Amino acid sequence: MSTEATAVQNASGVGDSASFERHLSLSALPEKWKKWKSEYWEKFESLPLPRNRDEHWRFAKRIDFELNSFQLPEPVSDENVAEALSRSELVTDRTSRIVFVDNQLVHQEPIPQELVDQGVVFMPIAEAMEKKPELVERYLFQESTDLGSDKFHALHNAYSEGGYILYVPKNVEIDAPFVTYHWQAGPGAALFPHILVAGGANSRFSVVDVQQSLFEDREGFSCAVGNVFAEEGAKIFRKTIQNFNTRTVSFQLDTNNVDRDTAVRGINLNLGSRRARFENEVRINGAGSDVKLYSLTVSDNDQEFDQRTLQIHNAPNSVSDLLYKNALMDESRTIFSGLIKVAKDAQGTDAYQTNRNLLLNDTAQANSLPGLEIEANDVKCSHGATTGQLDRDELFYFLQRGISKMVAQQLMVFGFFEEVIEQFDNEELEENLRGLIRGKFEKKQLDAVAPKLDDSNHD
Numbered sequence: 164m165s166t167e168a169t170a171v172q173n174a175s176g177v178g179d180s181a182s183f184e185r186h187l188s189l190s191a192l193p194e195k196w197k198k199w200k201s202e203y204w205e206k207f208e209s210l211p212l213p214r215n216r217d218e219h220w221r222f223a224k225r226i227d228f229e230l231n232s233f234q235l236p237e238p239v240s241d242e243n244v245a246e247a248l249s250r251s252e253l254v255t256d257r258t259s260r261i262v263f264v265d266n267q268l269v270h271q272e273p274i275p276q277e278l279v280d281q282g283v284v285f286m287p288i289a290e291a292m293e294k295k296p297e298l299v300e301r302y303l304f305q306e307s308t309d310l311g312s313d314k315f316h317a318l319h320n321a322y323s324e325g326g327y328i329l330y331v332p333k334n335v336e337i338d339a340p341f342v343t344y345h346w347q348a349g350p351g352a353a354l355f356p357h358i359l360v361a362g363g364a365n366s367r368f369s370v371v372d373v374q375q376s377l378f379e380d381r382e383g384f385s386c387a388v389g390n391v392f393a394e395e396g397a398k399i400f401r402k403t404i405q406n407f408n409t410r411t412v413s414f415q416l417d418t419n420n421v422d423r424d425t426a427v428r429g430i431n432l433n434l435g436s437r438r439a440r441f442e443n444e445v446r447i448n449g450a451g452s453d454v455k456l457y458s459l460t461v462s463d464n465d466q467e468f469d470q471r472t473l474q475i476h477n478a479p480n481s482v483s484d485l486l487y488k489n490a491l492m493d494e495s496r497t498i499f500s501g502l503i504k505v506a507k508d509a510q511g512t513d514a515y516q517t518n519r520n521l522l523l524n525d526t527a528q529a530n531s532l533p534g535l536e537i538e539a540n541d542v543k544c545s546h547g548a549t550t551g552q553l554d555r556d557e558l559f560y561f562l563q564r565g566i567s568k569m570v571a572q573q574l575m576v577f578g579f580f581e582e583v584i585e586q587f588d589n590e591e592l593e594e595n596l597r598g599l600i601r602g603k604f605e606k607k608q609l610d611a612v613a614p615k616l617d618d619s620n621h622d
Contacts, residue, residue, distance in 0.1 A: 176231025177353045177384070180208070183321060186235060192324065193292060199304055203320035210314040219311025222498045222530040223469050224438065228412050233384040235322070236265035236352035243348045244269045246377055251344040253404070253595045254371055258339040259285050264346040264377070266325035266354055282332040285341055288357055291328045298330060302359045306390045306418045310442040310471040315414050319355050319386045326357035326387075329370055333363035333394075340369040340402075340589070347376045347383040347407060358389040362397035369400035371592065374415075376408035376435070383411040390418050393425040395449065400428040402587055406599060407435035409466065415441045423449025423478065430457040430586055432596055434603055438467040447509075450478045457583045458487040461576070461603055462495035462527070472501040472516070480511040488583055489520045490576045491527035492607065500532040503546065507538040516546040521579050523553060523572050573604040 175182040183204050187197055213220045247264045258278070262270035268287050284295055291299045308316045329341055345356045360370055376383060385407065393399050407413055413436040421427050433439060445454050460468050474483045489497045499518040520529035531548030553575055561571035577584075577597065587593045 175234075176229070177233055177235060177318070177322060178230030180204075182235065186322060190324065192289065193296075196292065200321050203317045207314060207317035207321055210317060212314060213311055217311065219471060219500070221500065221532065223440075224467055228384070230318070230384070232382070233351050233353040236267070236349040236354075239264045239267050239269060239348060243377055247344065247346045247348070250375070251373070253373060254340060254342045254589065254592050256339055256591060257342045258337055260342045260344070261285070261287065261327055262344045262346070263325050263356065265348050265352045266356070268325075278335070278337065281335050283335060283337070284328060284330040286327060288326050288328050288359065289324055299328060299359070302328070302361055302390060302392060303357075306388075306420075308416050308418070308442055309444060310473055312414060312416055312440065312442055315386050316388065316416055319357070319388050319414075319416070322353070323355040323357040323388070325355060326359070328359040328361075330361045331363060331366040331368045334365050335363070336367040340371050342371045342373070344373045344375070345385070345387070347381075347385060347411060348378065350381045352381075352383050354383070354385040354387070356385070356387045358387065360390070360399065360401060361392040362394060362399045364394045365396040366394075367398040369402065372401070372403045374403075374405045374407060374413070376411060379408045379410075381408070381410060383407065385411060385413040387413070387415045388417070389415065390420070391427065391429070392420045393422055393427050395422045396424045397422070398426045400588070401430075402592070403429075403431045404596065404599070405431065405433045405435055405439060405441075409435060409437050409464065411436045413439045415439070417441075417443045419443075419445045419454065421445065421447045421449060421452045421454060424451040425449065425453070427452070427454045428586075429455070430583070431459070432599070433458065433460040433468055434599060436466065438469070440469040440471070442471045444473040444475070445483060446475045446477065447481045447483060448477050450480045452478070452481040454481075454483040456483070456485040457586050459580050459583050460487075460489040460497060461600055462489065462497060463492040463603065463607055464495060465493070466495045467497070469498045470500070474501070474503045474514055474516065476503070476505045476509040476512045476514060479509050481509070482513040483515070485516045486583065487518045488580060489518075489529060490523060490579060491520065491529055492523045494524075494526045496528040496530070498530045498532075499548065501546065502534045502536065503544055505537045505539050505542055505544065510539050510541040512539060512542040512544065514542070514544045518548040520548075520550040521553065521576065522550065523576070567608075569604060569608045573601065576600070576604075
């Protein structure tokens with residue numbers, strides 16, 4: 164794209180109709196996709212911004228960012244590409260890897276030929292729309308959100324071009340994960356990655372999605388949508404790491420559609436963003452399915468993590484189990500709002516929902532709103548939420564042995580998190596994620612020391 168075209172493209176923010184029209188005119192996507200985009204833009208414009216008195220936004224701060232302060236990104240520099248590739252190594256034992264920077268594909272590893280021959284597809288959605296249009300259209304834009312972010316979901320669908328589709332056909336089993344990285348680099352860049360993951364009957368595979376910022380001082384906006392489709396007997400494990408810088412606003416709007424006798428796992432690590440909203444909806448439409456959902460969050464300063472979940476049981480004799488754990492520092496806050504819905508015909512349902520919060524400071528705030536809506540009479544359903552502080556006796560034990568308070572807190576948080584970290588089921592990834600969590604504590608420790616060093620230098 165020319166410099167002149169880029170300048171025109173970025174003349175206004177993503178909430179402006181002129182920006183959308185320029186995006187559409189510069190897009191090389193098929194006309195059918197452009198028509199879908201226009202319809203979603205009309206929907207975006209027709210919907211009001213959510214308010215914190217809306218049911219699905221209870222306890223959240225009012226929306227304090229302007230969409231027009233974020234623009235579609237400019238072409239990526241060679242330096243940023245090189246930096247992104249050098250840092251895209253959380254998982255080295257993998258089936259394939261795709262790397263995006265500011266929505267743009269910068270690296271794509273070919274999948275093994277034997278998987279190609281079996282019908283496995285792992286490629287950017289835009290490429291798949293040319294090569295596998297029937298496959299893409301089977302899944303693209305088939306999902307909505309029922310958890311409050313309709314306006315942002317429509318905005319995503321209007322702008323989305325980046326992202327990928329992973330399709331594993333019937334009876335294909337793959338051990339090593341597929342890995343994707345979504346990097347934010349440009350100042351004020353708005354990202355709209357779309358993730359489609361589909362498993363045919365009795366397939367088995369896993370995927371890792373990583374969202375990060377190349378620079379700590381650049382504002383950004385990310386609105387990601389992820390849709391998982393599991394056919395009969397499929398076993399799918401999706402792992403997501405959100406570690407944007409703390410000048411970024413992020414949305415992650417996920418759905419999971421589950422057929423009979425499937426085993427679906429979803430696990431999320433949330434560390435970054437100034438404010439992050441994560442919506443996760445599960446629809447169990449087949450008997451005998453087993454769904455497990457996990458999440459870990461570490462918040463500090465004035466970060467806000469807003470977590471909304473919905474477990475829908477439409478079929479009998481199925482299981483869903485959710486465990487979300489949050490560790491909060493400073494004046495940060497989390498919101499967990501979860502609902503289990505069991506339809507009248509979904510007898511024999513086992514559904515569980517647990518939110519546990521660990522407050523490391525008295526000024527941190529954790530809000531929990533678990534709920535049940537049950538129409539069947541032969542079920543086992545429960546929900547619970549706990550919020551507490553670090554055990555003072557344990558903390559005293561560490562301090563008496565010369566361990567700093569920050570390091571002691573870190574060790575105790577790892578103890579609190581370990582039962583979920585080990586669910587990532589990949590030793591290399593688990594150790595690297597411990598490193599990311601450890602890095603957040605170490606940065607906190609450095610920030611606490613820095614003012615004292617400045618005062619010393621001044622004297």
